[in-house]
Amino acid sequence: MSKNIIWNYLKNYKMPKKTSGHAHHPTHETVALAQHHGENKISNTGELLSDVILGGQDGLVNTLGVILGLAAASSDFRIVVAGGLAGAIAEAVSMGAVGYTSKMAERDYYMSELAREDYEIENMPQEEIQEIREIYEKKGFKGDLLEEVVKVLTSNKKVWLHTMMREELGLTPVQDGRPLKAAIVIGLASFVGAAIPLIPFLVFYMAKWRFDGAMTTAVGVALGVSALTLFIVGAIKSKLTVGKWYKSGTQMLVIGILSALIGYLIGLAFQGSVA
Secondary structure: OOHHHHHHHHHHOOOOOOOOOOOOOOOHHHHHHHOOOOOOOOOHHHHHHHHHHHHHHHHHHHHHHHHHHHHHHOOOHHHHHHHHHHHHHHHHHHHHHHHHHHHHHHHHHHHHHHHHHHHHHHHOHHHHHHHHHHHHHHOOOOHHHHHHHHHHHHOOHHHHHHHHHHHHOOOOOOOOOHHHHHHHHHHHHHHHHHHHHHHHHHHHHHHOOOOOOHHHHHHHHHHHHHHHHHHHHHHHHHHHOOOOHHHHHHHHHHHHHHHHHHHHHHHHHOOOOOO
């Protein structure tokens, strides 16, 4: 099998669609070859979903916990709204910064490993070629096909280097602008998530509703809306990833609400001490 034939095969390969009969399962060789076409691009949709869920869930749960704690300790909507808003903004900025620094650290680690692999390819090529051979032996390649694949992959240093990073170390590159994008998306998602439990209290405060049980009503509305939001987000996550939607939704709901209720219990300890 010539080099051009292999590269053309990689370029034009498409996964077969399922039919109503028995599904066609590609061989190990077919799947492995297809994985080497071009750069192994990270799913933008998956990254966006992950960032939105991370920021949104964190912002909602943390702010809900703060609000419930303040509502348990005080009957003053002004204090609850001020504390919740301050917490929401601080949390959004903090989460954005965490998103940025974590992606920068991920990029720096990738670059350090890339430099190490590049050095090994330059100074220990035979050892690195053997590593490629062993990797694809485990994938089911044998004989002449194995040697031809090894030859093709190691004939292009960029492909060789990328293959070692992905297959040996399990690392993928952090795209340019990714740290800043993560910071913005996570920060905004955190603030939007924080606004969900805060809005009921803000409405009561702006409308000057001060009837008996007003604070309890606002707490109930915030809990209900937050629980529904957490369940929906969990269900959507399962649809785009794996798992049953109702299990994922229930899991996110239970974990989020229980975490937020800790803030309420702490607030009860100070009940009546806050004006």
